Amino acid sequence: xxxFCTWLGIFFVLNIISPGFSTCLLGxxxxxxxxxxxxxxxxxSMGQIPExxxxxxxxxxIENCHLTEIPRGSFSEVHAxxxxxxxxxxxxxxHIKSLEGLANLTELRLQGNKLTSLPWTAxxxxxxxxxxxxxxxxxxxxxxxxxxxxxxxxxLDLSFNQLRIVSKEVFTNWPLYQTAEKAWGKEGMVSNxxxxxxxxxxxxxxxxxxxxxxxxxxxxxxxxxxxYLKCLGPASKAEKYFHEIQLKTCMEPVASVTEYNISxxxxxxxxxxxxxxxxxxxxxxxxxxxxxxxxxxxTQTQIDEETITSQLVIPxxxxxxxxxxxxxxxxxxxxxxxxxxxxxxxxxxxxxxxPPVPILSSDDSPHxxxxxxxxxxxxxxxxxxxxxDNSADMWFTIYFGKYSSPxxxxxxxxxxxxxxxxxxxxPATKYEVCVTLKxxxxxxGQCIIFVTGSDISEMEQRERLIHIxxxxxAMVLAVPAGIYxxxxxxRFGCMDHCMDFWKKRSxxxxxxxxxxxxxxxxxxxxxxxxxxxxxxxxxxxxxxxxDKSKGGSAAHxx
Numbered sequence: 210x211x212x213f214c215t216w217l218g219i220f221f222v223l224n225i226i227s228p229g230f231s232t233c234l235l236g237x238x239x240x241x242x243x244x245x246x247x248x249x250x251x252x253x254s255m256g257q258i259p260e261x262x263x264x265x266x267x268x269x270x271i272e273n274c275h276l277t278e279i280p281r282g283s284f285s286e287v288h289a290x291x292x293x294x295x296x297x298x299x300x301x302x303x304h305i306k307s308l309e310g311l312a313n314l315t316e317l318r319l320q321g322n323k324l325t326s327l328p329w330t331a332x333x334x335x336x337x338x339x340x341x342x343x344x345x346x347x348x349x350x351x352x353x354x355x356x357x358x359x360x361x362x363x364x365l366d367l368s369f370n371q372l373r374i375v376s377k378e379v380f381t382n383w384p385l386y387q388t389a390e391k392a393w394g395k396e397g398m399v400s401n402x403x404x405x406x407x408x409x410x411x412x413x414x415x416x417x418x419x420x421x422x423x424x425x426x427x428x429x430x431x432x433x434x435x436x437y438l439k440c441l442g443p444a445s446k447a448e449k450y451f452h453e454i455q456l457k458t459c460m461e462p463v464a465s466v467t468e469y470n471i472s473x474x475x476x477x478x479x480x481x482x483x484x485x486x487x488x489x490x491x492x493x494x495x496x497x498x499x500x501x502x503x504x505x506x507x508t509q510t511q512i513d514e515e516t517i518t519s520q521l522v523i524p525x526x527x528x529x530x531x532x533x534x535x536x537x538x539x540x541x542x543x544x545x546x547x548x549x550x551x552x553x554x555x556x557x558x559x560x561x562x563x564p565p566v567p568i569l570s571s572d573d574s575p576h577x578x579x580x581x582x583x584x585x586x587x588x589x590x591x592x593x594x595x596x597x598d599n600s601a602d603m604w605f606t607i608y609f610g611k612y613s614s615p616x617x618x619x620x621x622x623x624x625x626x627x628x629x630x631x632x633x634x635x636p637a638t639k640y641e642v643c644v645t646l647k648x649x650x651x652x653x654g655q656c657i658i659f660v661t662g663s664d665i666s667e668m669e670q671r672e673r674l675i676h677i678x679x680x681x682x683a684m685v686l687a688v689p690a691g692i693y694x695x696x697x698x699x700r701f702g703c704m705d706h707c708m709d710f711w712k713k714r715s716x717x718x719x720x721x722x723x724x725x726x727x728x729x730x731x732x733x734x735x736x737x738x739x740x741x742x743x744x745x746x747x748x749x750x751x752x753x754x755x756d757k758s759k760g761g762s763a764a765h766x767x
Contacts, residue, residue: 232263233248233263234248234250234259234261234262236250236253236255237249237250237253238250239266244267244268244291244292245266245267245268245289245291246265246266246267246268247266247267247268247269247270248262248263248266248268248269248270248271249270250270250271250272250274251270251272251273251274252272252273252274253273253274254274254275255271255274255275255276256274256275256276256277257276257277257278257280258271258276258279258280258283258284262284262286262287263287264286264287264288264289265287265289266287266289266290267289267290267291267292268290268291268292268293268294269284269287269290269292269293269294270292270294271294271295271298272294272295272296272297272298273297273298274298275298275299276295276298276299276300277298277299277300277301277302278300278301278302278303278304279295279300279302279303279304279307280304280307281304281305281306281307281309282306282307282309282310283304283307284308284310284311285309285310285311286310287310287311288310288311288312288313289313290311290313290314291313291314291315291316292314292315292316293311293314293316293317293318294316294318295318295319295322296318296319296320296321296322296342297320297321297322298321298322299322299323300319300322300323300324301322301323301324301325303324303327303328303331304328304331305328305330305331306331306334307328307331308331308332308334308335309334310334311334311335312334312335312336312337313337314335314337314338315337315338315339315340315361316338316339316340317335317338317340317341317342318340318342319342319343319346320342320343320344320345320346320366321344321345321346322345322346323346323347324343324346324347324348325346325347325348325349325371326348326349326350327343327348327355329352329354329355329356329357329358330358332358332359333358335359336360336361337361338359338361338362339361339362339363339364340362340363340364341359341362341364341365341366342364342366343365343366343367343370344366344367344368344369344370344405345368345369345370346369346370347370347371348367348370348371348372349370349371349372349373350372350374351367351372351375351376351379352379353376353378353379353382354379354382355379356379356380356382356383356384357382357384359383359384359385360384360385361385362383362385363385363401363402363403364402364403365403365404365405366405366434367404367405367406367409368405368406368407368408368409368434368435369407369408369409370409371409371410372406372409372410372411373409373410373411373412373441374412374416374417374420375417375420376419376420377419377420377422377423378419380404380423380431381423385402385430386402386430386431401430402429402430402431402432403431403432403434404431404432404433404434405433405434405435406424406433406435406438407434407435407437407438407439409438410441410442411438411439411440411441411451412440412441412442412443413440413441413442413443413446413449413451413454413456414442414443414456414488414489414514415456415457415458415459415460415488415489416459416489416541417456418456418457418458418459421451421454421456424436424438424451425451425452437450437451438450438451439451440454443514445514457488457515458488459488459489459540459541459542460486460487460488460515460542461487461540461542461543461544461545462485462486462487462491462538462539462540462543462544462545463485463486463487463545464483464484464485464536464537464538464545464546464547465483465484465485465547466481466482466483466484466536466547466549467482467484468549469548469549469550470549470550470552471549471550471551471552472552472553472554473526473551473552473553473554474553474554474555475526475527475528475553475554475555476525476526477525477526478522478523478524478525478526479522479523479526479530479551480520480521480522480523481495481520481521481523481534481536481549481551482518482519482520483495483518483519483520483521483536483538483547483549484516484517484518485516485517485518485519485536485538485545486515486516487515487517487538487540487542487545488514488515488540489540489541490511490514490515490517490540491517491538491539491540491544492538492539492540493507493509493517493519493536493537493538494536494537494539494594495507495519495521495534495535495536495537496534496535496537496578496594497521497532497533497534497535498532498533499529499530499532501576503530505521505522505523506521506522507519507520507521507522508520508522519536521534521536523551526551526553527553528553528555530551530553531551531552531553532550532551533548533549533550533551534548534549534550534551535547535548535549535594536548536549537594537627539582539592539628543628544626544627544628546627576595576654577593577594577595577644577645577654577655578593578594578595579591579592579593579643579644579654579655579656579657580592580593580657581657581659582628588630588631588632588633588634589630589631589634589659590628590629590630590631591607591628591629591630591631591642591644591657592627592628593605593627593628593644594627595627595646603624603646603647604621604622604623604624604646604647605621605622605626605644605645605646605647606619606620606621606622606644606645606646606647606648606649607619607620607621607622607629607642607643607644608641608642608643608644608645608651608656609631609640609641609642609643610640610641611638611639611640611641612639612640612641612658613639617641617643621647634661635661636661636662637660637661637662638660638661639658639659639660640658640659640660640661641656641657641658642656642657642659643655643656643657644656
């Protein structure tokens with residue numbers, strides 16, 4: 210008995226003085242069990258992940274500790290870590306290198322945080338990860354290759370998030386699904402691939418068609434935790450289950466009118482009506498000669514799931530209101546436009562007739578409205594409108610390239626097209642893009658100058674940044690890589706002001722303020738206008754004279 214007591218005492222003393230046992234974080238507890246050494250921190254207001262975590266833990270559980278982010282290499286020294294639970298914190302940001310050094314990690318739980326996106330390439334550092342719990346977050350998008358770097362994953366919980374539109378390729382690209390599907394049916398094969406997607410606000414329009422069909426036909430090796438997924442919208446499909454609906458293929462807009470020529474008496478009220486069919490429903494805009502001077506009201510009425518009408522109301526028409534009115538419809542697939550000619554009959558008026566508003570021909574230089582209509586993960590989509598009487602026969606030329614390059618790429622656009630997309634933009638680069646009539650040199654007001662954001666070493670980081678709203682010079686832009694825009698009609702100090710502002714915020718490490726986002730299939734809406742730098746200083750006379758000496762070209766406005 211004495212020998213046993215002596216041995217027990219020695220064992221106890223050795224454990225007490227061992228470095229691994231003697232160190233534990235303040236406010237936390239450390240234990241040993243058959244899984245190894247564990248760290249448990251519950252309801253401790255630490256605010257951030259401690260930097261002095263001992264490196265011999267196999268399980269770390271930090272919950273209700275008010276964590277707001279997972280910085281780079283937060284657990285990189287804990288090489289033996291297999292289980293990481295960070296549930297019920299306030300995490301909004303996960304660094305792309307936050308999981309580096311965790312090659313043995315098999316379970317990651319982030320339930321009940323505030324994540325709106327994930328840097329999915331971060332999982333390149335965790336090839337053995339089997340369980341990923343993300344329920345009760347705010348994720349609103351899944352990139353097509355989100356699961357590409359999770360070859361061992363057998364449990365994925367995305368329930369209770371904000372997912373609306375998801376491509377079926379997200380799951381068909383899942384490595385384990387691909388390998389298990391080939392082996393499925395062999396004797397003794399048991400499915401252990403569990404997927405949870407319930408309680409998301411699914412938008413059941415044409416963009417969800419492939420995913421809905423995938424869910425209806427899903428079979429082992431994937432097992433849905435809850436197969437009764439429900440639509441939140443549109444109204445005709447709200448509260449219906451996926452197996453109760455049939456979705457059609459997406460369709461670009463088709464605009465039409467019942468009257469192409471309308472004649473009215475002077476002083477009458479005019480209502481111009483445009484009918485558009487599209488899937489999903491498009492945004493509609495009216496363009497007319499005096500739009501800059503007179504802003505008429507327009508209303509939209511949805512007829513059914515794929516039909517919408519837009520009415521432009523012109524009260525008490527003037528002679529100056531005659532001209533071509535164009536209804537333009539856009540969705541993420543394409544665009545369509547149709548024109549109405551408005552004629553004013555002034556024969557009953559004794560007043561002398563003022564000269565009509567001139568309608569420019571294709572040989573003149575029409576007013577061209579140009580803007581960045583959309584930013585995708587990899588570039589921008591340009592949109593323009595020209596006030597002319599024969600837009601159906603008009604060709605355009607796009608000049609695009611780096612701002613510092615005197616030679617720009619020329620792209621010729623045929624009639625009836627008013628958008629063009631540029632991809633693979635370089636980071637931290639100043640670009641200029643101009644739209645003119647075919648073969649005409651660019652003039653003031655026909656160009657946009659913009660700067661892409663700082664260099665991102667991983668493409669996945671761009672996918673994460675698409676959810677950040679950047680506020681620049683009193684203008685909101687939803688951008689993937691921090692695109693800052695200045696039109697040629699803004700003040701000359703705009704670019705310098707924006708760049709200085711951007712650099713200061715980068716040095717301070719401030720996070721961009723999140724604002725409400727409008728989800729599309731793969732992008733977010735943004736616009737550029739003259740309010741970008743309304744607080745910038747006015748240009749000096751010397752700068753104006755310099756621009757005049759350069760011929761007034763938009764290429765010299767900054």
